[in-house]
Amino acid sequence: MDNADYRQNITVQYCFPGHNASCKKDVRTGPGYIVLFIFLSCISVCTVFLNLVVIISISHFKQLHSPTNLLIVSLASADLLVGMFVMPVKIMQLTNSCWYLGNMACIVFPIINGLSVLGSLCSLDFIAIDRYLAISDPLHYSRRITMFRTSVCIFLGWSFCFLYVVVYMYFNDHFLPSQLTTRCYGECFVFIKPPWVMSSTYIFFFLPCTLIFVLYAAIFHVARRQAKAVRAVVNGAGKVSGKASGSSETKAAKTLGIVICVYFAFWIPFYISSLTVQHLTTVSMVWTVFGWLSYINSCMNPLIYAIFYPWFRICVKHIVTFKIFETSSSNFNLYKEH
Template sequence: YCLSPSPSILQTYACTVHGDLNISVFEINIMELPVKDNQSVQYCFYPGNISFLLETKLYMCLYIFSALTVLLTVSGNLFVIISISHFKQLHTPANVVVVSLAVADFLIGLIIMPFQFSSAIESCWYFGDKLCTCLNGLYLFLTSASVSSLVFISLDRYLAVCNPFFYNAKVTIYKTVFIVLLSWLSSLWYILAYMNSDGNYIRRDCVGDCYFVFTAAWGLADLFCTFILPFSIMTCLYARIIMIASRHAKAINFVIEKENSTQNRKSKIPKSEKKAAKTLGIVVAIFMLCWLPYLLMTVVLEYIPYASKALNQYHDGLGFISLINSGLNPIIYALFYPWFRKSLKIMLSCKIFSPGTSTLNLFPNSICTCSCGCDRSQLLHLVSCGM
């Protein structure tokens, strides 16, 4: 039984599900340890041969790292939300999707991360079954909304580069808001269907534990919807964007050379192409690196029972890494762009409270004639401008 910590009892447990009967087995091994003042504590650890208490220094390092991760995630996404909401120049269809992503990641950092990190470090859930159910459902919902926002950002880039006339004429803020709200409602519907349909998930009623187990059908469906499909879409769209951007760069360079334009303008095209390719490559790579190990481990634990005992101890650690993706998104999608750095300086210096700051020009050194801050003729810049 997993209770609040105290210094004298070491508790380990194992929870398994057998066959189709969904029988939970709970094993407890308690070892009395001598401690000053005759105090006692109970610790929970993963099943297997792990039977040690983490050193105090390691606990402190893990909690400090967790606190910094939460702070980075919450503050980073909050800065993105405030920047785009406050500065009118950033009120564009593309930035509506960026705000959607930032809101999902902000809520993950504010609500989900503290409980998940604490549970992972302590190897025990201290917050009750009701909160466990609510947080698991909320986490699945926010993760789904975050992934859908990533897909919409890649789709926005694709339309801006491959069909710029359609993008400028048809893609509006109101239409984008409607699509974003629809994606959030779809994510909510998916999670409610998962949580409320009989037989779609198994609640492992192990004391001191908090997680749900997908059935085989829902496990494959969730893997397809949360990783395989969005990753495939983003990869295809980004590959197409890079191809089109390269083609545009060559065409523009050919026209520039033919018209004997200045060398200064000529040199900007390859630089923008390189920046676009780098940023989009980071987007795909970070998403894959953060989520692929965790999802693969989940599949292995579900379909290879004999591997569960050896690998289960690493599952929460990989989940820890997947959570960090929410803190990296503001860096990937915002910190690389000049408008965010300038707006961040304005916020940190408290100048944001001054009258008239909402109409400041965040692109003073660029040609800004379209909604995203780029010249319409420079199609390649649509990829790398302020989203």
């Protein structure tokens, strides 16, 4: 028994061997973790690349300067933060239980994490509102929705998200020095109190989901009504026009279905688990698994909101071939091939 205990003791590793209060080190190795590390790293790289392409394209090409695309830049910026900062840190925590980034990073990282995720959700809501206004009142849309007003809305939305995250962390005692000194040295986690789990679920899940669902349902209803009006006008033009209208309506229905299904599929497991688990920390297995689903949604957003636009493939071609460095590249016609 003594020999077994001795062998067990000599295999124990610590995050900071020279520190008396150091946490025990749990390095996760094996083929499964290696595959998981490679897969999640690829997701992180793809998230950064796709969202950078969206931001560079809309920022560089003047033809893409519009209120709607400005909202897409806001969405891509939030998702870029997820891929550039949140995902790498989460990958590190999956492979090594120790926190080597220091106490200040332990305080700042959850704020960046919450801001990026909430900024993404806020941008999705703004995009839904923008598309509803564009299709329900197309004659007055360009006058009511300007670049300045859109920029103000984005600024206010991000400001609200930042304020909520700071208040959220404050009332969960994240800024108290005792939260960093009473635990072992080399660990970083946030304990989420149940009332705040409930409030976040309602404010940043049920309300945004309800708003998006209602707006997209209204968009689909208006699109169907407009399609019927077009078919009635061109009814005498023959079957070709009617078929084209039906095809356009079907395409719009599929696009809206993809948007709604992907959004709900990636976020429902995370928030449902938040309501069913009594005690949660940011290092719990529940939040680790379902949290990664929500992070992967940041990789899907540019695919849904950008790659299906005809100009996206042309922008990728110009960026990859370095044509954007040409003097007049900002004035390229991105719609000439369509």
